[in-house]
Amino acid sequence: MELVGRMMDGSIPWDPRGTLFPSSGPPLGQDEKIERLQEVPIFRQCTRRQLRAIARITGVFDAPASSVLTRAGEPGREFFLILDGTARVEIPPRKRGKMGSGDFFGEMSLLDGEPRSATVVAETGLRMLVIDGKHFWELLKEVPELTYTIMATLSRRVRQAEKSLNA
Numbered sequence: 001m002e003l004v005g006r007m008m009d010g011s012i013p014w015d016p017r018g019t020l021f022p023s024s025g026p027p028l029g030q031d032e033k034i035e036r037l038q039e040v041p042i043f044r045q046c047t048r049r050q051l052r053a054i055a056r057i058t059g060v061f062d063a064p065a066s067s068v069l070t071r072a073g074e075p076g077r078e079f080f081l082i083l084d085g086t087a088r089v090e091i092p093p094r095k096r097g098k099m100g101s102g103d104f105f106g107e108m109s110l111l112d113g114e115p116r117s118a119t120v121v122a123e124t125g126l127r128m129l130v131i132d133g134k135h136f137w138e139l140l141k142e143v144p145e146l147t148y149t150i151m152a153t154l155s156r157r158v159r160q161a162e163k164s165l166n167a
Helices: 002-009 030-038 048-057 107-112 133-142 145-166
Strands: 059-063 068-070 078-084 087-091 095-099 119-122 126-132
Touching (some): 048 133, 078 107, 078 133, 095 145, 107 133, 107 145, 133 145
Antiparallel strands (some): 059 126, 078 126, 087 119
């Protein structure tokens, strides 16, 4: 348990691809994490207690520009929430999109157990909150309202994909 805790607090790197590093920026304590979480649309309706629970299970990580954070077809093991920076989403064969502060990704593989559907590449250096798969499910149990927000986001993404296919 200590090993997992140290991996989540960033004192031991856990990213097997070596693209994520414990944040080198100013450390984010629980209060700072809560403040940042309150700025994110999917967490705005959370109570202080729920935000504390979320902050407790998140690790703060940095990824340099050009880092591949997820690769289409590979298994998904974590949920990412961008605090600072921008990333490019590549959905095979040619669809591209952008994400920035407050955007999240990685939820689909955690929800359905299927491989990643998109490749996400850091366009700039990124600072992110990361939740591993086990903690992601605990989060949805702790804050069931997030399930609805994630479902709405997934629905929007499917509609956008359909629209671009028909264009």
